[in-house]
Amino acid sequence: MDVLVELAVGDAYGAGFEYAPAGFVAEHNTLRDYVRHPRHDLRPGAYTDDTQMTLALAELLADGEEWTPETIAERFVAAFHRDPRPGYARGFQAFLGEVRTGADFLARIRPHSDKSGAAMRAAPAGLLSTVDEVLARTAVQARVTHDTPDGVASASAAALAVHYCRHGLGPVAEVGEWIADRLGSPVWARPWRGEVGEKGVMSVRAALTALAAHDTQSGVLRACVAFTGDVDTVATVALAAASHTHRADLPATLLDGLENGAYGRDHLAGLDARLTAQSDARLTAAPDARRA
Template sequence: MLVESAIGDAYGAGFEYAEPEFVARYNTMRDYVQHPTHPGIRPGAYTDDTQMSLAIAEVLVAGGEWSRERLAEQFVLAFRRDERVGYSRRFQAFLDTAYTGADLLRRVDPASDKSGAAMRAGPIGLLADVDDVLNHARVQASITHDTPLGIEAAQAAALAVHYCHHRLGPVAELPAWVAGRLGPEWARPWQGKVGAKGWMSVRAALTAVATGSGLTEILRTCVAFTGDVDTVGTIALCAASRSPEIAQDLPDALITGLENGAFGRDYLRELDTRLLETFA
């Protein structure tokens, strides 16, 4: 799950807000690409989407209290041990000068409805109870995106994983199932460019998963939307990787090309194993 979502993140990072002509030409799924205007984003490297998902997963595996304070501490720890690009300028500024979770909570302004809380919510979907999924997603979202739309987007992303992991129905009915819990707008298919709002990324991801038969097709669809496609890819592949209906057919070049430093592919694979054992 974490490996696949990291591949969605890293592949999408090469196309984030790139011109449609660039996306149409290079969205071949054969390999990672260098972003045309951001040379600091290295092909095969994941972004903040995966780093924060990793922090969420580590807290879930460790067990114990699920609180804003504990999660904020883990967000800071994950950043400090492996600083990387991809965060918004404003949040990057907080992380650059925060050394504890308390620092972060004291200084961050959580009045955002962008995609930061949704992009990291996927692992929460492994929880067995829908109410627990909704509550856990709300608590973690409230740290940085304590707005109705910010929280709801995070809940929708976590519910998508829950639906696929617990095999609650055909993937084609995923958007309708999410809509039954959060509101009818979640069942509407996404079309066109994906903007910065969290609900946009999640609706695009739900559309890609519901209409795809394999991870390769789903990720290609995510990127073809254009816009904030690394977030769409992260959310979509996190959910789709847990569905027995979806072919696990990502190209070897994307698997072996995913970064593999201290917190790269092998670490993500190990954490995946621990997550799935915890929530078997």
Template sequence: MLVELAIGDAYGAGFEYAPTEFLLANNTARGYVQHPTHLGVRPGAYTDDTQMTIAVAELLVFGEPWTAQRLAENFVRAFHRDPREGYASGFHRLLGEVSDGAELLRRIRPDSDKSGAAMRSGPIGLLPELAEVLRHAEVQARVTHDTPAGVASAQAAALAVHYCHFDLGPVAEIGAWITRHVPGDWSVPWRGKVGSKGAMSVRAALTALAANTGLTELLRACVAFTGDVDTVATIALAAASRSAQYAHDLPSELVHGLEDGDYGRNYLAQLDKQLLP
């Protein structure tokens, strides 16, 4: 799961808010592309979506207390050991300034309804009990996105993975099922450009999930929305990678082209094995 969502993030990063003509010419899924203006993110490198997901996954694997303090500590640790681009500028600066989770919690203003809490929720969906998925997603969301919309989008993203992992029904009906458990119109198809709000990214991801049957076509569909497409692809591939109804057909160019430093492809694969024994 982590490898696939990182591929979605890294591939989508080449197209995030890029001009439509650039997207139409390059959204082939045959390899990573250099973003026309975000030159600090090289092709095949993942962004904050994956880095923060790693922090969540590590806390699940290590069995540490699921508290705002521990989550904040993991977010700070993941950033400082492997600083990278992709974060919102203010949050990037704050992570660079704080030394631990306690300081992050003291200084942050967690009043956002953007997509930061949703993009990192995927691993939570592997928990076996629906109530625990909702609780864990809420706790982690409130660290940075303590708003009704921020929490709901994080819960919906986690439930997308839960639905697919436990094969709870046809993927085409995933939005309707989530709507029964999380406030929001998750079954209404998304149309057009995806903005920065968490609900936008999740609804776009659910729309693409319901309409496709293979990871490659799903990835291209996520990017085709335009806008914040790396987050859409991260959320969608996290869920689809756990579905037996999906063809796991990502091109080798994307798999082997994903960054493989200390916390790259091999680290993600090992963490996946611990998440999915």
């Protein structure tokens, strides 16, 4: 279950279509290979901020360090400066270029966004053993940058989707209803239609819709991109969950074509193995805890 590898494929593939014209999406969304965006200078197969910030949280979780705003901010800063890349919102990318420590990040950030930044990186928390753990840690990481009701809720829904699929808590078609019950809001059970905007609730609803409607990872990925709009985030969220439940049929061209530098495919796969081992160990120690 290569959660990080597969969400990175979703991110990198979706990046070629982010807010691209609908006709371009319809013509090129074939999964045959990565696509160069018609306007942005992003290398096909390279992941974006969605994966880089997820990777920062995954490394923090795997290393077993304390999960606090300070350690989270420190990881965000370190991940960016060791491997600068495009894909971030322009203002946030400039902000990351200026800050050098987690303390500086927290002192200067204005965490009032309800966009998708906290949801796109929420997958690692979904690997935890109980719903309470998932929600608690997701809220901490979300509030670092998205301390709004919708910012936290969309991140919680994204993490719960991973948790639901990782632990096999029910039919995939019912993932939205299960999340709606846990978060006390029917919005997560409502299918998404049309272009996906910048709000976190939009991206996660679209991801849940694609998850529920398909039984293969390729079907999920194509459906995510077909929405148009902020599709790299939709695909990142959806494939993080689909990696546990949906038939693994992503084309070899996408898996092999994913960037593989110092923090690329092999690094992600190694971290996946560590996280899976830790998750399995927690389940062995408390096999019924996940249903709490």
